[in-house]
Amino acid sequence: METVQGPDMSREARLTVMVRQYEKDLLRMCCVYLRDITLAQDAVQDTFLKAYQAMASFRGEASEKTWLMTIAMNVCRDYRRSAWHRYVDRRVNLDSLPLPVSPPKAEHIDLTGQIMRLPRKHMEAVLLYYYQNLNIREIAQIMGVTPSAVSNRLVKARKLLGSALKGGERHEP
Numbered sequence: 001m002e003t004v005q006g007p008d009m010s011r012e013a014r015l016t017v018m019v020r021q022y023e024k025d026l027l028r029m030c031c032v033y034l035r036d037i038t039l040a041q042d043a044v045q046d047t048f049l050k051a052y053q054a055m056a057s058f059r060g061e062a063s064e065k066t067w068l069m070t071i072a073m074n075v076c077r078d079y080r081r082s083a084w085h086r087y088v089d090r091r092v093n094l095d096s097l098p099l100p101v102s103p104p105k106a107e108h109i110d111l112t113g114q115i116m117r118l119p120r121k122h123m124e125a126v127l128l129y130y131y132q133n134l135n136i137r138e139i140a141q142i143m144g145v146t147p148s149a150v151s152n153r154l155v156k157a158r159k160l161l162g163s164a165l166k167g168g169e170r171h172e173p
Helices: 011-034 037-057 064-081 106-117 120-131 136-143 147-165
Strands: none
Touching: 011 037, 011 064, 011 106, 011 120, 037 064, 064 136, 106 120, 106 147, 120 136, 120 147, 136 147
């Protein structure tokens, strides 16, 4: 596991390293979750601010990426709970998502659209597992549920996605 602050690295220097290493991953995750690039950028900034403030209390029980994803997911949930967010249509156009290193294939664009339509708890599990390459234990820690609950959500999400991609029922969040 990585440590957030080594003995020879200041908090500011460690934050700079974290921003360089995880900013794009966090931005993609927040953008899909919040469905708005500007709001996602704000969420990523809030995530790094909260991480900076809590850096001294990070115990290293999880990887740095898991710790930041947990903070980011909580920030996104807080944004979605706000009264202002409920009254604004936040659907994001897939063309406005931050680009990955290689351009996406056409079938991946449809899949991403269907993932965004999944119920929130299933979408979170899929994004963390397939897009952020976190393991089930890390996802359970981020989501505050048991590993078996994460497994069940992934199984259900796969079924919903299979049905939707074969022309079945579509699920709106």
